[in-house]
Amino acid sequence: MSAKKVLVVDDEASIREMLRLALEISEFECLEAADIHEAYRLITDESPDMVLLDWMLPGGSGIELLRRLKKEEATQALPVIMLTAKTHEDNVVQGLEVGADDYITKPFAPKELIARMKAILRRSSSEEAGSELRVGELVLEIDSRRVMLSERALEMGPTEFKLLHFFMSHPERAYSRAQLLDRVWGANVYVEERTVDVHIRRLRKALQAGDPIYADLIQTVRGTGYRFSPRDLAVA
Amino acid sequence: MSAKKVLVVDDEASIREMLRLALEISEFECLEAADIHEAYRLITDESPDMVLLDWMLPGGSGIELLRRLKKEEATQALPVIMLTAKTHEDNVVQGLEVGADDYITKPFAPKELIARMKAILRRSSSEEAGSELRVGELVLEIDSRRVMLSERALEMGPTEFKLLHFFMSHPERAYSRAQLLDRVWGANVYVEERTVDVHIRRLRKALQAGDPIYADLIQTVRGTGYRFSPRDLAVA
DNA sequence: CAGTAATGTGACATTCACGTGACAGCCTGC
DNA sequence: GCAGGCTGTCACGTGAATGTCACATTACTG
Known part of the structure; x- marks a missing residue:
């Protein structure tokens, strides 16, 4: 299996850096975006296999991007994990309703994130197998x-x-x-x-x-x- | 499901005591070790389900024990959470590279520790899958x-x-x-x-x-x- | 080689998990 | 409204799994 591309969308450089480290240790390829605009460009240009999306972002909250991705045919199936500092049930529910595949609250253990990512990738790759x-x-x-x-x-x-x-x-x-x-x-x-x-x-x-x-x-x-x-x- | 055994490795008795209290409230079974030697003995004798490991220990720093555990087949899969007073990125990175499943900096809220422990146990018990x-x-x-x-x-x-x-x-x-x-x-x-x-x-x-x-x-x-x-x- | 302690083994009562049929509430469409 | 399908829950019956015992067998001791 070739290395999976993962897009990290977060405005804080330190968090992106930490995630890049964790992802590369686990042999993912890592793309970074600091805002929604950049994120959208990378998604269409690089077609990553998964997106890690921060809830709060400048230029529109992460959930707007999520909504947009789920509305468009081409990106509908792209797995998205929401990263959020908030623990309020509301957000989680809202995120999942719009179509996030999972959410994880900060701070989180890198290993747990990796585990969830793998679980989702496994699921999505086996599910696209015909109808x-x-x-x-x-x-x-x-x-x-x-x-x-x-x-x-x-x-x-x-x-x-x-x-x-x-x-x-x-x-x-x-x-x-x-x-x-x-x-x-x-x-x-x-x-x-x-x-x-x-x-x-x-x-x-x-x-x-x-x-x-x-x-x-x-x-x-x-x-x-x-x-x-x-x-x-x-x-x- | 039987209660999970957790080994606490810390040289300060007061911290061990505090952790024991927190763990037992959450229905974990608690083992204690004050140094690396004792810790290693308990790991082989009692095979705990998880280790909480202090960074600084007499008779060798905690990370040495961690390295040793990850090197040996029998203990490789044993989840380890590092406890550290230091916040320098270096240590965190070093700890994760050697194979710690998570780290947590002192002082920490018992509740957070427990939450992370459960997350890791949930994962490790389901990741054992496939094997x-x-x-x-x-x-x-x-x-x-x-x-x-x-x-x-x-x-x-x-x-x-x-x-x-x-x-x-x-x-x-x-x-x-x-x-x-x-x-x-x-x-x-x-x-x-x-x-x-x-x-x-x-x-x-x-x-x-x-x-x-x-x-x-x-x-x-x-x-x-x-x-x-x-x-x-x-x-x- | 006898004596004793430790283990093997079959049987049994009890507990427990599961299979199964029945049933009431809830929708949906007529 | 009512007919019919679907669902979740319950009560009951059954067979499997468990823990314990009594007795047989085996290994050590001197």
Whole structure:
């Protein structure tokens, strides 16, 4: 994998310097911009893989840039992490609503930032893989929001679809109920953990209706949670 | 989730005391060391989940310990937060280069320290993902929570999995039943020491089901406890 | 070689996690 | 309004996992 380009947008030179250091240690290529105008130029000229964006910037707050990026087709998919000194929930919510992929409050540990960046890059690179996910005869069509099994459509609710989508994007890995709630239902939603069980049940039922073998794709990991395992399908 | 063990390394008793207080309020288990030698002993004996390390220490500065920890395979992944009174960029950079996960300058708010600790633990526990432990044909897949032996999955309960995980992370070393209870079951859990024997038995049985040779990986050290010894596998 | 302490092992009761069906509230569209 | 799909929660049943014991077996001691 070639080095990823990261654009740092912050008006304080010392912070840019610190980030450059941290990024280069982790083998990212680093671009810097001190204001929105410069940032926008670099984005179009250099097409970085990710943007680290300060909330407060001269010549317009960072969120304006974010809004602009998300409005334009070409830059919509560009991952953005907001950097903010503020901890108020409002800002976080506002940032995420406009489309930031993550936010991190100053001061932060460089390593944590790097970790989040990697997580986001991993996600975005695996998600652009076509508009459908496939496991054996099972095909999840993201755009049409349909699931096909051996040419026949499977019936399932929106939650089961999202759950299956998540599982198919993250195979061979056990997730706790809490993690699933977080990733599928979304954070700051409170529902009982056992609710996951019920939706797992519904999803299994839907898969089973298509082909009994495929229900075994979703395995229970006792004491932990669930796992989607195409690997064991071939064996069976 | 069992309480995380944190080792505090500082020569000033008052600071250790303060940290112990803060940590215990936040439900961390706290170990203390006043010098590098003691710190190193505790790290190998108690294998804490994280180290808070003072920069200036008698008998060698903290950074020397850090360097040592990062050089050795067994302790490389152990998260370290540097505590320092100095604010010079140099030190920070030096600390991060050697591999500290974060640094924090005195005086600091306990709350901030705790917050950073949690952030780092969250990361390290999820970053352990993707990795796997391997001994010969035996592969412990951490993120999928499975144990494979010669491509076939082994059946075992959660406790046996944790036990094996611990053993594979700490090979060639004998542990007493008390130590195993502490590490695998978690501190402040009271069960009979002989219970360990039973789970050892179950684990051996699971390994044996895969390949009889592999049951010998777990050796009895009479009068002491048990040892996981891949070394003797090749010999046999 | 007997005696004793330490460990192996099978069985068992209990606890606990999970599967499952039922149901009430909530939307949405008719 | 009501019909129907979707959701979250609960209660109940079941089987797995756990901890403990009793007894068998093995290793040390003198």
